[in-house]
Amino acid sequence: MGKVVSDLRARSAWSILNDVEVAEVSPPSKPLDAELVVPGSKSITNRALVMAAVAHGESELSGILKSDDSFWCIETLKSLGIRVNVNGDIAKIAGCGGSWPIEQAEVYIGAAGTTARFLPGTLAAAKKGSWIIQASERMKERPMRPLITALQELGANIQYLENDGFLPIRVDGTGLDGGEVSVSGSTSSQFISGLLIASALARKSVTIRIPDHIVQHAYVRMTIDLMEQFGVHVEYDNQLSVMQVNPQAYQARQIQLEADASTAGYFFALAALTNGRVRINNLSYQTKQPDIQLVDIFERMGCQVIRGDGFIELKGTSQLKGGFDISMKELSDQTLTLAVVAPFADGPIAIHDVAHIRHHECDRIAAITQLLTQMGIRVEEREDGLTVYPGQPKPAELFAYDDHRVAMSLACIGAKVPGIRILDPGCVSKTCPQYFEELTKLGIHVTLKKKR
Numbered sequence: 001m002g003k004v005v006s007d008l009r010a011r012s013a014w015s016i017l018n019d020v021e022v023a024e025v026s027p028p029s030k031p032l033d034a035e036l037v038v039p040g041s042k043s044i045t046n047r048a049l050v051m052a053a054v055a056h057g058e059s060e061l062s063g064i065l066k067s068d069d070s071f072w073c074i075e076t077l078k079s080l081g082i083r084v085n086v087n088g089d090i091a092k093i094a095g096c097g098g099s100w101p102i103e104q105a106e107v108y109i110g111a112a113g114t115t116a117r118f119l120p121g122t123l124a125a126a127k128k129g130s131w132i133i134q135a136s137e138r139m140k141e142r143p144m145r146p147l148i149t150a151l152q153e154l155g156a157n158i159q160y161l162e163n164d165g166f167l168p169i170r171v172d173g174t175g176l177d178g179g180e181v182s183v184s185g186s187t188s189s190q191f192i193s194g195l196l197i198a199s200a201l202a203r204k205s206v207t208i209r210i211p212d213h214i215v216q217h218a219y220v221r222m223t224i225d226l227m228e229q230f231g232v233h234v235e236y237d238n239q240l241s242v243m244q245v246n247p248q249a250y251q252a253r254q255i256q257l258e259a260d261a262s263t264a265g266y267f268f269a270l271a272a273l274t275n276g277r278v279r280i281n282n283l284s285y286q287t288k289q290p291d292i293q294l295v296d297i298f299e300r301m302g303c304q305v306i307r308g309d310g311f312i313e314l315k316g317t318s319q320l321k322g323g324f325d326i327s328m329k330e331l332s333d334q335t336l337t338l339a340v341v342a343p344f345a346d347g348p349i350a351i352h353d354v355a356h357i358r359h360h361e362c363d364r365i366a367a368i369t370q371l372l373t374q375m376g377i378r379v380e381e382r383e384d385g386l387t388v389y390p391g392q393p394k395p396a397e398l399f400a401y402d403d404h405r406v407a408m409s410l411a412c413i414g415a416k417v418p419g420i421r422i423l424d425p426g427c428v429s430k431t432c433p434q435y436f437e438e439l440t441k442l443g444i445h446v447t448l449k450k451k452r
């Protein structure tokens with residue numbers, strides 16, 4: 001992995017800790033015993049924003065996530081002429097029906113993989129306009145080619161402006177013809193979601209074939225679900241190996257968005273680690289978000305889980321059980337959460353099938369291997385994952401790699417080990433700007449030291 005420098009331009013007006021150099025996290029005085037609500041789902045927020053933007057009529061989305069990813073998505077839509085009004089966590093979006101009001105613009109999407117993969121097809125599908133999509137330094141290194149090639153095969157007019165296969169790109173709105181495309185799902189499920197969203201806007205029916213496997217199927221199902229909510233029907237087989245979308249219009253809707261199961265994962269980890277209790281009062285086990293399955297893993301490790309009606313509660317245990325191999329392919333955003341809990345288990349935990357997370361906000365396999373090793377934990381890194389051995393992490397000063405999930409995971413170790421110092425903790429704002437405030441409310445000791 002090349003040297004990572006935090007890209008502060010990608011932080012937004014909804015980011016709050018950018019003047020903080022280091023967050024020191026230390027264990028609570030007593031085990032956690034808390035009930036809380038978590039903010040809206042990033043994945044659902046950005047899907048709903050994009051679909052509402054191309055819909056006919058005014059949509060109202062309640063419970064949106066307010067973080068960098070959604071901020072830049074909203075700013076992008078505004079730069080394209082979409083009226084978006086945000087009041088608290090409610091967003092009203094005046095949809096353009098697929099004809100973007102501002103026909104020439106350069107937009108900046110920040111570091112969001114969702115916007116990067118969901119927007120280009122909706123622009124290419126427009127009958128006129130020419131737009132440039134700019135992104136954060138890291139997003140410019142994350143793969144785009146499978147999506148762009150598939151869109152080009154459907155008739156899209158898209159050019160790479162710097163490096164082939166990567167953002168920034170220019171998209172000319174000349175419409176999508178439709179037809180049949182094959183796209184790999186092995187690097188990112190977001191390519192398929194982006195294709196699906198755009199397919200409804202094509203002139204003719206689109207058939208999408210997946211020749212290999214999809215990492216994180218659930219996100220494609222989530223896309224299909226939300227398209228259905230906006231009135232667009234998708235045909236698909238059980239394995240999601242063939243999907244078909246006929247030309248259809250998105251219709252404005254009023255939607256209550258779900259809370260973010262990925263964010264909830266850190267709070268479950270905190271309960272698991274401190275032998276405490278955490279109840280999330282605005283999430284249900286029935287969600288389609290795959291990261292909810294982290295509670296199943298913690299249950300297997302000896303925690304108790306209550307899957308309630310509209311809530312989920314997790315109680316820790318005095319000794320977490322390890323000694324297993326696990327595929328995290330379908331909930332890979334929680335790889336880091338499991339990796340930071342693993343040292344406290346009674347046997348090694350081998351995580352498999354997550355090679356694709358090397359293309360996320362940082363090379364997450366390399367990053368967590370480096371960080372756990374720095375804390376004195378034995379880790380074996382493999383191309384598709386890592387094995388973490390039991391051990392007592394040593395206090396350390398740790399760089400979060402400008403990755404919200406690295407920072408949030410490292411803080412979980414701080415709930416067990418005094419003096420975990422996280423450099424540039426502000427990166428949590430990609431999905432959870434209030435994360436450290438929430439930790440304080442739970443009784444975890446957090447000291448923020450400002451930059452000089």
Ligand SMILES: O=C(O)C1=C[C@@H](OP(=O)(O)O)[C@@H](O)[C@H](O)C1
Nearest residue numbers: 043114188189190215216219333
């Ligand atoms: O579609 C989505 O909302 C997401 C899909 C997943 O990405 P990949 O399929 O690229 O791994 C996931 O990791 C990301 O946090 C959100």
Ligand SMILES: C=C(OP(=O)(O)O)C(=O)O
Nearest residue numbers: 111112113114333360405
């Ligand atoms: C991979 C992630 O984000 P993105 O939506 O940018 O792909 C993530 O949130 O862990």
